[in-house]
Amino acid sequence: MYRLHGSLLRLLCCCSTSLLRRLSRIGSYHILIGSNVGSSLAVKLYLSLKNICGRGVGDGFLSKCHCDLKAPIQSSNSLGSVRWLQVQSSDQDLRSQLAELIPEQQERLKKLKTDHAKTQLGSITVDMVIGGMRGMTGLLWETSLLDPEEGIRFRGLSIPECQNLLPAAHPGGEPLPEGLLWLLLTGKVPSKEQVDALSKELHIRSTVPDHVYRAIDSLPLSAHPMTQFTTGVMALQVQSEFQKAYENGLSKAKFWEPTYEDSLNLIAQLPLVASYIYRRLYKNGQVIPADNSLDYGANFSRMLGFDDPKMQELMRLYVTIHRTDFANFVIEILLQIFFYSDHEGGNVSAHTAHLVASALSDPYLSFGAALNGLAGPLHGLANQEVLLWIKSVVDECGENITAEQLKEYVWKTLKSGKVVPGYGHGVLRKTDPRYTCQREFALKHLPDDPLFQLVSKLYEVVPPILTELGKVKNPWPNVDAHSGVLLNHFGLTEARYFTVLFGVSRSIGICSQLIWDRALGLPLERPKSVTMDWLENHCKKAAA
């Protein structure tokens, strides 16, 4: 069953009769009416297929359903086997939606434990123990799942599916982060009204106490932006509802409630803290106040300073196509960065948050710990490293570098004992779909940017070299190989700041899962560790 909606539907409406006839031989179709295209277009295609192919609903060839924004539908699977899960209610209160969902998910987990507690999930090898637990299934993480070949799915939806189904600020735009938050928390695609209501709720929650700014100000300007960001998050912690409720003897069944409050407050306040740091470091401390009429992403962009008309004029010199103004480009890129929000549970930042929260540390403490992991060059700092490395290539070889020179530079990097930033991944084994999504954006909007052209050349040069090394499991680019060059193109040039953007985005995935951790009553995390002696003895016994 092929699910037809959004741009695919629009495209098919322009197809010739013969192509439609050919399509009819491939499979059956389910048409979503009204999601991203007008009902009339969807109905037109439905009737065309029915008439041209002489087959219809009766014989299972065609089916249709209404999918207006008030009643969107979520699929759990990729094209080819569509299963409809939930029809969204019109309730605009996220917390009450969640409260409804929690008992059924608690039951589900209980049943899993009762029926399958001892079912094997694989075996553990020595390699896994000394190799950073690669390939070892050991965590429950509900909000997203990473496939080594296909990439990330958020609650079952791929990035293109999210782009099609989640509400955007304007037709064809990137999904709003509020929609992603709703999806991750509830597993349901929200309506625009629900997203707007959540936007308002986040604004209400977004007041940052003064002491937070003072804590950041106490650090020297030379402190890395991630150090300042973590300091800000730790200063926010004093308002933790969870900590207060726990001290007052809250029962375990209610742990998720203050976790929800802390999480939403934290998500709401992070853009203010992050933009404060940006303005403090790079714009002489001139802070731009929030605009509560804007959505989360647009407001963040504004507070960073990217809707200043003068800046727009300046940037129009560079942006030559579509008459789209600079601010909108930056907002779109920031929205794309929200696809960094979640990458299942085993990556350093997500796992750290989950681990720390398993000790019943509140969301601020847990997310602060996650940020410290994100600040590592093999994880979130890689996007900073990529831009700095690309700039070092240009400094040494100029912008019109040949493929041969580039190969030499890559080898020089490797021979000096460094990694090529932006390439490789702990789980993915193909080009990261988030890289592809950003590459498509760049091809459309900045094809002539010299640094983007360098990124494209690297795409050709680096994978064969990493493959030649013989030890790199994934020679393909990850998400960090691209984002910095996009931001740099539109004026956000301060590479050391990039990981902070990543951090704001990641709060959405991490906090969504933390709420579920408490709702499902997940226990303290405590894997067993062993010594080299233990491993050697065990292996000797196993071999005997």
Ligand SMILES: CC(C)(COP(=O)(O)OP(=O)(O)OC[C@H]1O[C@@H](n2cnc3c(N)ncnc32)[C@H](O)[C@@H]1OP(=O)(O)O)[C@@H](O)C(=O)NCCC(=O)NCCS
């Ligand atoms: C992401 C990363 C940490 C994954 O590490 P991993 O799971 O251990 O990856 P692999 O199993 O493929 O590593 C095997 C070997 O190849 C090396 N390798 C992997 N990616 C490499 C790269 N981009 N450049 C050079 N060497 C690399 C590893 O360092 C390791 O070498 P070692 O055995 O001498 O220690 C790694 O690919 C990397 O360092 N990439 C560059 C940093 C980066 O872009 N990080 C962002 C990730 S989203």
